Amino acid sequence: xAKQTDxxxxxxxxxxxWLSAVxxxxxxxxxxxxxxxxxxxxxxLLASVTVMFIFGLMMRGAMFHPESGxxxxxxINTGGFVGDVCSGLLYLLSAWFGYNTPDMPGxxxxxxxxxxxxxxxxxxxxxxxxxxxxxxxxx
Amino acid sequence: xxxxxxxxxxxxxLFALITSIVLGVVTKRTDRDRLLYGVYTFVCxxxxxxxxxxxxxxxxx
Numbered sequence: 001x002a003k004q005t006d007x008x009x010x011x012x013x014x015x016x017x018w019l020s021a022v023x024x025x026x027x028x029x030x031x032x033x034x035x036x037x038x039x040x041x042x043x044x045l046l047a048s049v050t051v052m053f054i055f056g057l058m059m060r061g062a063m064f065h066p067e068s069g070x071x072x073x074x075x076i077n078t079g080g081f082v083g084d085v086c087s088g089l090l091y092l093l094s095a096w097f098g099y100n101t102p103d104m105p106g107x108x109x110x111x112x113x114x115x116x117x118x119x120x121x122x123x124x125x126x127x128x129x130x131x132x133x134x135x136x137x138x139x
Numbered sequence: 140x141x142x143x144x145x146x147x148x149x150x151x152x153l154f155a156l157i158t159s160i161v162l163g164v165v166t167k168r169t170d171r172d173r174l175l176y177g178v179y180t181f182v183c184x185x186x187x188x189x190x191x192x193x194x195x196x197x198x199x200x
Binding site: 044111114115125128139 | 140141142143144150153154157161162165
């Protein structure tokens with residue numbers, strides 16, 4: 001009788017197959033797609049994430065920094081920081097150029113903060129897509 | 140960098156548009172499906188935007 005293997009126990013695809021696409025996708029939004037010759041989709045992702053991030057900056061959104069305290073504070077600030085960092089080069093450039101707007105009251109600033117985090121979260125989706133293309137699960 | 144001042148509606152619309160584009164691009168497998176899903180997501184955002192907006196307005200009286 002053939003022995004069936006649990007698909008969850010199968011080894012994942014080799015790291016070398018997807019690492020460069022995912023890493024480039026983090027650094028440059030859509031970069032993984034460019035590397036994998038999906039230029040059109042890469043352009044759309046690059047434009048969307050970059051526009052989202054730049055609008056966040058123009059609305060003077062605040063960048064999150066990891067903070068410890070009660071659970072909610074830790075969760076919001078660490079999660080927000082991860083979201084910001086996932087924008088890759090956009091985040092690094094804004095940090096290097098000294099962008100550091102304090103968290104101010106006001107709807108526009110608040111939207112800006114959300115735009116900055118969402119740009120990173122959308123880039124995570126793009127990185128996951130690049131990963132799936134790289135391992136052949138998607139066209 | 141110039142400062143941007145948009146209304147709630149304009150900002151939410153912009154957010155919906157950009158998010159819909161990315162969701163459309165990364166979710167489906169063919170270009171047609173991607174386009175349809177992007178439009179579908181955008182329409183869902185608009186419905187939620189107007190519904191929640193009216194709910195808040197009526198809730199506040």
